[in-house]
Amino acid sequence: MRSLSYICASTGETIPLEGPGIWAQTADGLRGREWSYTLGYRSLTGVSRTAREAELDLTYVRCPEKVDWTRRLFDADVAAGTPGMFDADGWTTRAYVVKAEPQTITPVIIQQKLTVVMLDGIWRKAGESQHFWSDALTPGLDLDYPHDYPHDYLATTRNAVASNPMPTAMPFQMVIFGPVSNPQLTLGGNTYALDMDIPSGSYVTVTSIAGRRTIVMTAENGDETNVFDKGRRGTGLNGGEYIFQPIPAGDSIVQWSGFGVDLTVYQEESEPPWRN
Structure with a gap:
């Protein structure tokens, strides 16, 4: 120490x-x-x-x-x-x-x-932020056809990897950036979903630490709104659609579409490590 x-x-x-x-x-x-x-x-x-x-x-x-x-x-x-x-x-x-x-x-x-x-x-430390970019920041996701079609193509769903270096599942903080309507992200077999609209310039922060779980929307002007009830909970822990489901150990495939997400996985230990 x-x-x-x-x-x-x-x-x-x-x-x-x-x-x-x-x-x-x-x-x-x-x-x-x-x-x-x-x-x-x-x-x-x-x-x-x-x-x-x-x-x-x-x-x-x-x-x-x-x-x-x-x-x-x-x-x-x-x-x-x-x-x-x-x-x-x-x-x-x-x-x-x-x-x-x-x-x-x-x-x-x-x-x-x-x-x-x-x-x-326990002792807790935030890991490095993992970025999953919006379509606007990820060029080349869709084919560039030489002429228009009378219908739209489904937005591309990207596969990326979220990492948890600990040997057990860990809590997280997830920031979802607008504009997006009813965003959802699948990670490690669980769907993290919000039943709400996030306007352009706003973002929603989901924190899953036990005893301090929150879901807060921050507007473009900095105003904060408690949107705790907008997080989808399904049947609860390990039910497959729980907004506070801990991030599993190791690497997990992430699937999402359109919007941007920042993910911070917390590390928890019974005592502070002897070497950092």
Whole structure:
């Protein structure tokens, strides 16, 4: 772990925890991992990664004012019920700092043991955006006939590949650009569809992270509209037509027509990787 910081949700301020004034040392408490489960007869059931408590040792060197500053930011998030975020080399997890116990107090050094509630049980990092271009940005899709015909030809459906480098299915963020009516995209055997019109200059962002699923349309002037009900859900997870279906592991063929799409696959780990 080369860098570690806490981002306050209430103010947007970032607390660097790798010096020069505040040190989290090896932050070993944040590195642990734990699955929740129920034991059965030669089996596990109810397997999930849930919230857990962890300890974090902080050392403040010649900066008592930063002890006050960090306390206020930690407490602001707890009081407001808006979790902050730890960032370790770009991997993030939501958390509250709910307790601080002084360990050492000298004119030079103040040491505290913090109790941290890690809400997600995972660390998450966004992968690189994968672009699937609109027809307007992909010339040569259709044949250029030397004369007109009295009818239109069906728009070409392109095959491309979406990649998820993790060994299990992962959440995503998908941005669908207008103009398009009732867009749908097929990936890994699932159809991602919106029952709505997206005007020119607007786009819809679908976020599938558990506990934070959203579908929002952003207009050309920047206005945002909640269009959560426009996402097609079919029979739910693994039903073949679920707007929040996780992206399967490996490479998957993508089929779509006409509109442009940006896809970001999130990577999730039980603890931040030892090497990035």
